[in-house]
Amino acid sequence: MGRFDRHARIPGWDQQRLAAATVVVCGTGALGSQCAQALALAGVGRLVLCDPDDVSESNLSRAPLFRADDIGRPKAPTAARRLAELSPVTQVDARTAPLVSGVGLAELRDASLVVGCLDSLAARLQLAGRCLQAGAALLDGGTSPWGGEVRLYEPSGPCFGCGLSDRDRSVQDDPWACADVVVPQAGASAPVSALIGSWLAVTAVRLLCGADTTPGLVRVDAAGGTAVPVTVRRDPRCPLHAPIPADLVTPVPDTVLSTPADLSAHLGAEEAVMTWAPLPGSTRARESTRLSDAPTRARLTDLGVAPREILPVLTAGGTRRIRYLELSEDGGKGTPR
Structure with a gap:
């Protein structure tokens, strides 16, 4: 058996x-x-x-x-x-x-x-x-x-x-x-x-x-x-329904072992990569989710970025746009092997 x-x-x-x-x-x-x-x-x-x-x-x-x-x-x-x-x-x-x-x-x-x-x-x-x-x-x-x-x-x-x-x-x-x-x-x-x-x-x-x-x-x-x-009905006012459009996501070869400096190679003028949670070391007076505010050589995993995360990229200036970078597979601090 x-x-x-x-x-x-x-x-x-x-x-x-x-x-x-x-x-x-x-x-x-x-x-x-x-x-x-x-x-x-x-x-x-x-x-x-x-x-x-x-x-x-x-x-x-x-x-x-x-x-x-x-x-x-x-x-x-x-x-x-x-x-x-x-x-x-x-x-x-x-x-x-x-x-x-x-x-x-x-x-x-x-x-x-x-x-x-x-x-x-x-x-x-x-x-x-x-x-x-x-x-x-x-x-x-x-x-x-x-x-x-x-x-x-x-x-x-x-x-x-x-x-x-x-x-x-x-x-x-x-x-x-x-x-x-x-x-x-x-x-x-x-x-x-x-x-x-x-x-x-x-x-x-x-x-x-x-x-x-x-x-x-x-x-x-x-x-x-x-x-x-x-019975639970969908609430049209519920703010959680915010799917990321697939056509706005760009896969990149970088992983959580990469750095903010590595990700900057995928950015255009006035673009900035953001995180979904405040960076380590943030304070109430100065809370930042902008990776450019982190040490450029810090690993993304040490900055609280998850494996295979999809990170938002914002464009500053008069035309605010958003797109996303999708990290590749790799082990990080959150994934003991």
Whole structure:
């Protein structure tokens, strides 16, 4: 019997499609660990795990990929090592940088699926926005004390932000705060994390196998034993729907190991390459996303640029125009090999 013999007996299961798939998993805490573990055991060919956090003691009661001696270690590489033991057929790349610096827009665009297992409103909005920029489908999940939600968003349909108010859509992490904002954490447990994580994995596998899967939101109530579809309509005022036009993107041979000086060779008069997040060393008084303000010989990865990022290029002067440079494949600080 082969590793996937029982899978072959499932109608609609396509092991070859799973083996050829790349899934980006953003967040490797309780929900992300459960989902990533199921996807690896299912035989997904490549997983990209992105999480800037370290393992904490509270993760041990809910995240199956972590052990007591992992406390204080970065989540993504630790999860990657465990997944390699569970499923040697799955390639796992770990990214320890925050989302904007960890996974580039071209990676999101070319992935078979992006799965969000994040624990804050700001992080979910950021991931939703980047997926819409890249034209990538997003499968998002979240838990509540006795249930949770599984949300499948296609680029042409409603997104996570469409179901929020203007005020909620404006929520973002404040890098200049003098102290961390204390937000009460909701209750969470291993059974609920396993339930929603497995639901995410089942939905992902059906998508990857080409089975019929209905976009939208499902609200799961474990206490009541119900799973109810919830209608979400696209909000024409939602600012997250801002896809990057493909005809404005120019692939370049440079990578995250290149420098701002290298990128300047692709620029015309009065053009400037921008980043999606403030450069390291920025202050509230002087926040910059212009690469020309960085040391010319600094590596892009050290400036917070993600592998295979698509960077905006702005033209100053009377005719403000925008185009984009797409970085080539290469390893960087966010992609340990």
